[in-house]
Amino acid sequence: MINQLVEANQQVRLQGTTFSIDVLGRYVCSTWDEATANGGVAFDAVVIGAGMYGAYCAEKIYRLGPNLRVLVLDAGSLLVTEHVQNLSRIGLNAAAPVSVIQNVDDPGTRELVWGTPWRSMVAFPGLAYCPGGRSLYWGGWSPRLTDADLANWPQPVATQLQSPTHSGDAYERVEKETGVFDKTDYISGPLFDALKKKFMSAAAGVATVDGIEDAPLAVQAAPPASGLFSFDKWSSMPILTDAVREAAGRPDWQRRLFIVPKAHVTKLQTAGGAVTAIDVRVNGQLKSIGIPPTCVVVLASGTIEATRLALESFPTPLMGRNLMAHLRSNTVVRIHRSVIDPALPERLEAAALLVRGSTPKGRYHLQVTAAAVAGGSEDDMFRMIPDIDLLDQTLAAQQEDWIVITLRGIAEMNGDRSANANKQTGRSPSWVDLSDQTDEFGMRRAWVNLATNQDDNGLWDIMDKAALDLANAVANNDPAKIKVVGQARDGLGTTHHEAGTLWMGANPNDSVTNLDGRFHHISNAYVAGPALFPTLGSANPSLTATALARRTAEAIVRESLGAEPGFSPLGTGGIAGWKTAGSGGFVELGGNIIESFGGIGLLWFTERQFKNFVLRVDWRASAVDDNSGIFIRFPDPGTDWTIPVAQGYEIQIDNTGKNPDTNPPTFGDPLHNTGAVYGLAASTSAPTAGQWHTYEIEANGSTITVWLDGQQVSQLQNANRSPQGFIGLQNHHAGSRVQFTRLRIKQLP
Structure with missing residues (x-):
């Protein structure tokens, strides 16, 4: 025993304990x-x-x-x-x-x-x-x-999870993430090959068995690419x-x-x-x-x-x-090596298979784990047995010339969705509700009623019999070649399912x-x-x-991303898919908000050009003299921020209406004011700084129309610059902070 550590009112970067640094x-x-x-x-x-x-x-x-x-x-x-x-x-x-x-x-x-x-x-x-x-x-079984099963699920979800070919679907994507795919990079070798062949042959004699599959274990034993480490158990x-x-x-x-x-x-x-x-x-x-x-x-x-x-x-x-959980049993047998394959190497080896089964009462499967040990380290065995809770019983059952096989049976329970079904503790149906017991914070704890019904118990019996029948069939139904170590049912609450x-x-x-x-x-x-x-x-x-x-x-x-019907998001909410030109830039704040800093410069969406469209943009200026703008229909600027100014169109953000072309600069110029098509179509709008506003910009042929918060503020007719091009945002000068979010676009014919 060691002393309890008590926090002191002293700031440190890392806390230390008696034995370690946290x-x-x-x-x-x-x-x-x-x-x-x-x-x-x-x-x-x-x-x-x-x-x-x-x-x-x-x-x-x-x-x-x-x-x-x-x-x-x-x-x-x-x-x-x-x-x-x-x-x-x-x-x-x-x-x-x-x-x-x-x-x-x-x-x-x-x-x-x-x-x-x-x-x-x-x-x-x-x-x-x-x-x-x-x-x-x-345990990693996946x-x-x-x-x-999926026939009883909402069709759009079932279709996304599993394609007709069982490939290229949501399941496969997660299988690749978690190491389930490829199934044989972790479990393979002579014992696996021999056992799979034997089980496939034996399955024909067990009426409720539907098929034998490679074990779907979330263990990536092989590196995903050259030069990388494997991810091991997920x-x-x-x-x-x-x-x-x-x-x-x-x-x-x-x-x-x-x-x-x-x-x-x-x-x-x-x-x-x-x-x-x-x-x-x-x-x-x-x-x-x-x-x-x-x-x-x-x-x-x-x-x-x-x-x-x-x-x-x-x-x-x-x-x-x-409420549902799984019905689970463990059938452990020893089968003599000679009936599996007399030529099996006498070295530490493990194998695993999945057996699918079904009955009119429901579906089950058997997770088959086999280990052959003629003398090997327990540490190696610990790493090779997929389920931690099977380790001790497997080690205890090892005997020379015998292969220990555990058939873990898992069967489904059916839930009751009726809002009017009686809630009786200890009896079916199963449910969760709030109890009269409270936690350390005075909040009501959950009460869990988990109970089987007649169909559940019948399915459980069928599954247990199938496990023994299959094990005996693997042993050629020869009592001298199989020893049943035990068959036991786990409690309903033990599966974590x-x-x-x-x-x-x-x-x-x-x-x-x-x-x-x-x-x-x-x-x-x-x-x-x-x-x-x-x-x-x-x-x-x-x-x-x-x-x-x-x-x-x-x-x-x-x-x-908040795109309205008919509109598509422009980008993914941040600056991915965008490039900068000039100085300064934009920073991501979260909330799909980006904010300008420094300048003068440009952030432009690189993935495609647009011709006729309606663009909606939410924006917020932090102060009256903040300056920014939205550029449309400009050619690829490369690193030159001036190209959109000269060859595209800017919908201005600047409540001061500053005209930089006069000497000295003048203010209150409608052609340079918020809502103006910069230098081409005037606006006298003065939206409040510090609040969110929405631009709707319609570019249709030679006409560009701007709405601010639902009100038309400017229109340019006979636009004669580029008829199509990229979309971009301006960052204008140091200290100017203009935020943008929810950029969405609808293309027009």
């Missing part, structure tokens, strides 16, 4: 004040929970929205930034399930970071309270939902950590991604159908952050906790219904969220994770939920 914590995490009181623009997204799906979704919003600010709030402390199986074997283990019916039953924190925030008659391992969450411990923390370190290269006021640990979100405040504030306990202290309606909130703290937060904040009758309680659908009357994961009745609140599943299937939920988290991130980024 480099990881300091480099990855930020304090509440660093993230929320830095003078930057409002956040565009707040992600609650940095587990498998929250961390992934946050990273994707950051990457796909190059000018969006993202805040990640996680209730735990930083532990590690890799899957624990990618590290030395230092004793980081998942917690065993415990039954916590009332607060007095709660054993508190287990295995350093594991806790059980909800209450139930069913035993659960709980949650890993740390960024990365349970993705730091998971099968797809089958076509039959978790969400490496990608989030990389994004955070990239974002940290900017000052905090301009930084686009923060993780605040020890930040427990207790409630979301709403008004007018939108989240307006987030109540948070940071290190136990009550904090609150107000958010505009344009900022989205993503509930990603796991199925049960996300449902609790939704029920506490903006409940509906359907929330918490449709809770799902369905905030399911998606097109109709608000029979679903909780829409097809992008947004609550039907809350305009800026989304969900990331298996809570969105309409049905569960037998597949482990990780691959599907990760693909849905990407879909949600893409929707958030798309909506942030």
Whole structure:
């Protein structure tokens, strides 16, 4: 035992403990004040929970929205930034399930970071309270939902997830990200080849088995390209950590991604159908952050906790219904080497397969893990067995000349979506609701009722029988060649596969969220994770939920650009796809806002030229004498900022109406005033500085018309310069700060 460290009122760059320097914590995490009181623009997204799906979704919003600010709030402390199986074997283990019916039953924190925030008659391992969450411990199995599973999902989502050829779809994209694709770069070799051949032959004798597949494991054993390291076992923390370190290269006021640990979100405040504030306990202290309606909130703290937060904040009758988990069994056998392949090499080797099965009562699959050890190190075995919780039983079962095979069966449960179904503890259907037990902050905990029905139990029996029948068939049905070590069922709460309680659908009357994961009745609140599943299937939920988290991130980024019907965003909200000419430039502030500095110079959109169009631009000048403009229809300027001035058209931003062509310069010139087509068509508008305004610029043939905040302010007829060209923004002089956002365009015939 060592002494507890107490914070002193002394500022340091890195905190030291008795044994270490907290480099990881300091480099990855930020304090509440660093993230929320830095003078930057409002956040565009707040992600609650940095587990498998929250961390992934946050990273994707950051990457796909190059000018969006993202805040990640996680209730735990930083532990590690890799899957624990990618590290030395230092004793980081998942917690065993415990039954916590009332607060007095709660054993508190287990295995350093594991806790059980909800209450139930069913035993659960709980949650890993740390960024990365349970993705730091998971087994890595990542099968797809089958076509039959997806037939019960909304068609647009099913089509995006899985194409008819099972390639080039959303599943494949995530499989490549997580290391599932290529399936044989991690599991291969003589044992794998022999076992697959044997299982495919044996499957014909088991009526409910549909097919044998390579094991879909999220482990990238081979480097993705020459000169790169392999990514090993996937978790969400490496990608989030990389994004955070990239974002940290900017000052905090301009930084686009923060993780605040020890930040427990207790409630979301709403008004007018939108989240307006987030109540948070940071290190136990009550904090609150107000958010505009344009900022989205993503509930990603796991199925049960996300449902609790939704029920506490903006409940509906359907929330918490449709709870599903998986029925799981473990069948462990020893099969003599001779029936697999007498020529198998006597060295440490592992193999894995996926067996798909179906019955009228539902679908199941078997995760087959095999290991042959005639003498090898336990450390090597630890790294080769895909599931941590199978390690000890596999090692204990090893015997020379025998191959240990574990058939982990996973079968689906069907949820009940009826808002009127009776809620009876200990009986089907399953559901989540708020309990009478409160947490340390006085908030109601979730109560989880998870129970099987007759069909569930029947499917479970069929799956267990299929596992034994298949194992016997692999052993040629020779009792002398197979020894059943054991067959046992796991508790309903042990799988970490809770799902369905905030399911998606097109109709608000029979679903909780829409097809992008947004609550039907809350305009800026989304969900990331298996809570969105309409049905569960037998597949482990990780691959599907990760693909849905990407879909949600893409929707958030798309909506942030704010293009009206008929219009398309000009760019991606930042300066990607744009080039500068001259001096000064533009800086990204977040919120898809860019701001001019220095000058004189030009920022121009390089991806295409435009001829006839309507361009809408929101802009804000910080002071009356700020100067900028929007250039249209100019040729490629290269590095010469004067080309748009001479050969294109500038819609001016300058409330002083400064005419630089007189000596001395004069002011109040309508041809040089805000709204004017610079030097060609006059305007006398004087929009208020410090407020947002909208230009609508129509260029149609030889006529250019300008509207400011819905009112026409100028028109140029018989325009005789270039009839088409690029679009650009001007930065005029040092001290002038003009902001732009929501550039959108509609092309005309």
